[in-house]
Amino acid sequence: MAYSEKVIEHYQKPQNVGSFGTSSDVKERSDIGVGIVGAPECGDVMQLQIKVDDAGKIEDAKFKCFGCGSAIASSSLATEWIKGRTVDEALAIKNTEIVEELALPPVKIHCSVLAEDSIRTAINDWKKKNGHEVEDDHHHH
Amino acid sequence: MTAQDTTIYFDHASTTPCDQRVVDAMLPYFTSIYGNSSSRNHAYGWEAEEGVDKARSQVAELLGAQPKEIIFTSGATESNNIAIKGAARMYAKAPAGSDNRGHIITAVHEHKAVIDPCRRLEREGFDVTFLEPGADGIITAQMVKDALRDDTILVSIMWANNELGTINEVPCIGKICKEHGAVFHTDATQWVGKLPTDVEADNIDLLSLSAHKMYGPKGIGALYVRRRRPRVRLEAIQDGGGHERGFRSGTLNVSSIVGLGAACAIAKEEMEADGERLKKLRDKLESELMSRLEVVEVNGHRDQRLPHMTNISFGFVEGESLMMGIKNIACSSGSACTSASLEPSYVLKALGVGDELAHSSLRLSLGRHTTEAEVDEAIEGITAAVEHLRAMSPLFDLWKEGVDISKIEWQSH
Ligand SMILES: Cc1ncc(COP(=O)(O)O)c(C=O)c1O
Numbered sequence: 027m028a029y030s031e032k033v034i035e036h037y038q039k040p041q042n043v044g045s046f047g048t049s050s051d052v053k054e055r056s057d058i059g060v061g062i063v064g065a066p067e068c069g070d071v072m073q074l075q076i077k078v079d080d081a082g083k084i085e086d087a088k089f090k091c092f093g094c095g096s097a098i099a100s101s102s103l104a105t106e107w108i109k110g111r112t113v114d115e116a117l118a119i120k121n122t123e124i125v126e127e128l129a130l131p132p133v134k135i136h137c138s139v140l141a142e143d144s145i146r147t148a149i150n151d152w153k154k155k156n157g158h159e160v161e162d163d164h165h166h167h
Numbered sequence: 168m169t170a171q172d173t174t175i176y177f178d179h180a181s182t183t184p185c186d187q188r189v190v191d192a193m194l195p196y197f198t199s200i201y202g203n204s205s206s207r208n209h210a211y212g213w214e215a216e217e218g219v220d221k222a223r224s225q226v227a228e229l230l231g232a233q234p235k236e237i238i239f240t241s242g243a244t245e246s247n248n249i250a251i252k253g254a255a256r257m258y259a260k261a262p263a264g265s266d267n268r269g270h271i272i273t274a275v276h277e278h279k280a281v282i283d284p285c286r287r288l289e290r291e292g293f294d295v296t297f298l299e300p301g302a303d304g305i306i307t308a309q310m311v312k313d314a315l316r317d318d319t320i321l322v323s324i325m326w327a328n329n330e331l332g333t334i335n336e337v338p339c340i341g342k343i344c345k346e347h348g349a350v351f352h353t354d355a356t357q358w359v360g361k362l363p364t365d366v367e368a369d370n371i372d373l374l375s376l377s378a379h380k381m382y383g384p385k386g387i388g389a390l391y392v393r394r395r396r397p398r399v400r401l402e403a404i405q406d407g408g409g410h411e412r413g414f415r416s417g418t419l420n421v422s423s424i425v426g427l428g429a430a431c432a433i434a435k436e437e438m439e440a441d442g443e444r445l446k447k448l449r450d451k452l453e454s455e456l457m458s459r460l461e462v463v464e465v466n467g468h469r470d471q472r473l474p475h476m477t478n479i480s481f482g483f484v485e486g487e488s489l490m491m492g493i494k495n496i497a498c499s500s501g502s503a504c505t506s507a508s509l510e511p512s513y514v515l516k517a518l519g520v521g522d523e524l525a526h527s528s529l530r531l532s533l534g535r536h537t538t539e540a541e542v543d544e545a546i547e548g549i550t551a552a553v554e555h556l557r558a559m560s561p562l563f564d565l566w567k568e569g570v571d572i573s574k575i576e577w578q579s580h
């Protein structure tokens with residue numbers, strides 16, 4: 027499979043790899059939201075952790091990914107995009123924007139969906155921890 | 168610049184380069200000795216026929232067979248089809264259109280060129296047993312013995328597996344088939360030219376091979392068909408001019424046949440030394456990777472396998488991204504991800520290798536021109552790629568924390 031330049035760049039130099047601690051470390055921290063999602067299509071797994079300030083702005087984001095090159099690139103890109111945005115702005119990011127930016131082929135669309143889902147799951151986790159209302163999880167791609 | 172200048176070739180189980188000596192033997196047959204080998208009434212035909220006859224003897228010699236027992240085909244796929252469909256239809260217990268036409272034994276992790284003909288025969292009224300190998304990938308004589316029935320007419324078990332390199336108990340399986348009166352076919356595509364073959368001592372009735380796996384040209388192969396004790400008969404699947412004892416009509420591909428013959432002659436001389444050298448390199452590759460990295464598994468039996476290849480899995484890294492990280496090493500992945508489906512290899516599944524490890528497996532197969540420097544470079548490259556991916560693998564973290572990953576319920580969408 028021929029990957030786009032951008033996918034290869036993210037693969038070779040992924041941005042914001044890491045975490046703010048193990049799942050149990052960050053469980054009680056109200057400034058951290060965690061999203062772990064898996065793609066049933068391929069068994070790939072993405073973990074996104076966000077650090078959110080009192081005003082609801084994402085100060086920092088870290089990802090880990092067990093997945094294909096497109097999944098790695100999608101999660102790396104997602105962390106770049108959400109840093110500095112408010113949680114509501116981050117929720118507005120659509121997987122189609124990731125597809126476009128990385129020039130993903132049709133079989134790789136679910137990899138971008140994984141990134142979108144990890145953003146929503148991490149934000150919802152942060153919202154629940156902070157007593158905010160969580161939007162309906164049902165959505166369409 | 169071609170791939171050869173930038174990329175190490177560790178995919179010899181897929182195909183091999185043509186040996187220069189093979190090419191040299193073939194060349195005259197394109198432009199000067201270009202007759203049709205079945206033209207009986209002029210010198211052009213006779214010359215071409217001489218080339219074919221010599222090649223037939225060279226193939227026969229490598230197999231311990233008689234030249235008349237060698238049928239030239241377009242490769243192992245065609246040989247398998249002629250052998251399996253031809254024998255089943257010839258020895259059928261009931262005419263076409265009826266059920267219960269006879270029992271066939273093969274295995275789940277055969278090449279598709281055996282599985283699919285067997286599946287077709289199932290639809291034609293034959294009953295097929297697909298044996299499952301043990302965790303070591305091997306089909307034993309006992310497994311075959313236990314599956315034999317009164318109406319078993321054909322057994323087809325490959326000699327060496329193309330993904331694992333594991334070696335089935337062919338001589339013993341052949342013996343059991345002989346005692347039972349069933350025809351025994353073996354797809355020896357990966358075996359011939361690597362380890363010695365003797366169709367008599369090994370009790371083989373039908374054997375398939377392909378030239379391009381043994382430094383010959385692509386698109387040519389052979390089928391060994393036993394002529395004595397007992398004489399094996401086949402119903403031809405291609406009708407025409409009656410070439411190749413009627414088993415395979417069509418003008419012979421003389422230049423490629425000459426190439427196959429030359430490849431067999433070279434293999435006969437050199438396979439022992441090649442095998443010893445490559446085994447050392449393969450063992451170095453494996454042991455270095457296993458000592459540098461954690462959670463590395465070799466798939467299939469560790470000893471009973473071909474000397475030049477390994478199938479090796481790296482835990483907690485995903486197969487496609489692993490392939491992406493080793494772009495300068497041409498090899499096969501145990502995951503079919505790259506070919507549109509996201510299914511892990513059915514061969515590894517048959518061994519009970521979990522999906523994760525199956526997806527992250529590499530088949531590395533070395534060859535006649537492989538150097539130690541290439542092996543060293545591959546060790547460095549694979550180690551670096553696995554480490555790069557593990558540094559971002561959430562599964563590797565969990566494993567290090569002692570979490571049982573199989574017990575986690577992922578939040579899926
Ligand atoms: C075990 C086995 N059988 C059959 C084949 C098919 O060979 P060919 O493509 O030359 O017909 C191959 C090669 O892919 C093989 O490895």
Ligand code: FES
Nearest residue numbers: 068070094097137
């Ligand atoms: S995340 Fe499944 S193939 Fe990319």
